[in-house]
Amino acid sequence: MEGTFVLVPQFFCMLHFETVNRHRDQDWIVFIHGAGGSIKTWNYQVHEFKKYYNLLLIDLRDHGKSKDIKPDFDNYRFSIITADIKEVLDHLKIKKAHFVTLSFGSVLMQDFSMRYGHLINKMVIAGGIFRGNYAIKAFVSLARVFNHFLSYRKMYGLFSYLLMPKRRNQKARRIYQRQAQKLTRREYMKWVGLYGEFFRLLKQFYNRILQKPTLVVMGGEDFIFLKSARTFVNRQPCVSMETLAKVGHICNIESPDSFNKLVMDFLGASKN
Numbered sequence: 001m002e003g004t005f006v007l008v009p010q011f012f013c014m015l016h017f018e019t020v021n022r023h024r025d026q027d028w029i030v031f032i033h034g035a036g037g038s039i040k041t042w043n044y045q046v047h048e049f050k051k052y053y054n055l056l057l058i059d060l061r062d063h064g065k066s067k068d069i070k071p072d073f074d075n076y077r078f079s080i081i082t083a084d085i086k087e088v089l090d091h092l093k094i095k096k097a098h099f100v101t102l103s104f105g106s107v108l109m110q111d112f113s114m115r116y117g118h119l120i121n122k123m124v125i126a127g128g129i130f131r132g133n134y135a136i137k138a139f140v141s142l143a144r145v146f147n148h149f150l151s152y153r154k155m156y157g158l159f160s161y162l163l164m165p166k167r168r169n170q171k172a173r174r175i176y177q178r179q180a181q182k183l184t185r186r187e188y189m190k191w192v193g194l195y196g197e198f199f200r201l202l203k204q205f206y207n208r209i210l211q212k213p214t215l216v217v218m219g220g221e222d223f224i225f226l227k228s229a230r231t232f233v234n235r236q237p238c239v240s241m242e243t244l245a246k247v248g249h250i251c252n253i254e255s256p257d258s259f260n261k262l263v264m265d266f267l268g269a270s271k272n
Helices: 039-049 078-091 104-115 134-146 152-163 167-180 185-192 195-206 226-234 256-267
Strands: 004-007 017-021 028-032 054-058 097-102 120-126 214-219 239-244
Touching (some): 028 039, 039 256, 078 104, 120 256, 134 152
Parallel strands (some): 097 120
Antiparallel strands (some): 004 017, 017 054
């Protein structure tokens, strides 16, 4: 059915996902949300993108409706999370796709691209995290300290304000806080455990020269991650960058019309 959501039953050992099928011959776009998010992160993109592409929206492990995924793990590694994503693509027999990621999803994309690069056509990275500079290391260290005496929900609320402190960030902040309420303390702490390999992964990816056409979209007021994104892009011949003025970290929600146009132009939607 053209342009229609297909709600797929939860398969044992598989993430929850939803597809929007336009036509079997059209390109696929896979949407990967950030930490604390869900499929709903992309509500402002689905209506426009389904006109040109087949869409695959995934709830990461513990997020949205991806609950009690087996096998269970006491601690997570990036290889576990990206293998979850690949399993969905294999199930749907998707051989190659464009990927659109947000925030911490950009770090997952870095791991995914190094393991499963053959599945990637083009990449779009929104609110990207690329380098462990002083601001990012301070941000992560502060988060790890607060984890010891703040509840997860209070901690997440505090850091959403640090990432998006302005009044015009309120909508994105509210949406992400609401989605994050579905994580339990135990689930959240498993994701925190990824920081054990977080900076090593960033360094490994930063020192690679990307071969896939990539677009980085950043908010002009994303004061924690913008500078390192510019540094990364300047050394990558296949990567271009667009900055949205007066927009914070969650740029696809704060400025959806501008974001959608940039991404569709990059992917060549008019040619589909």
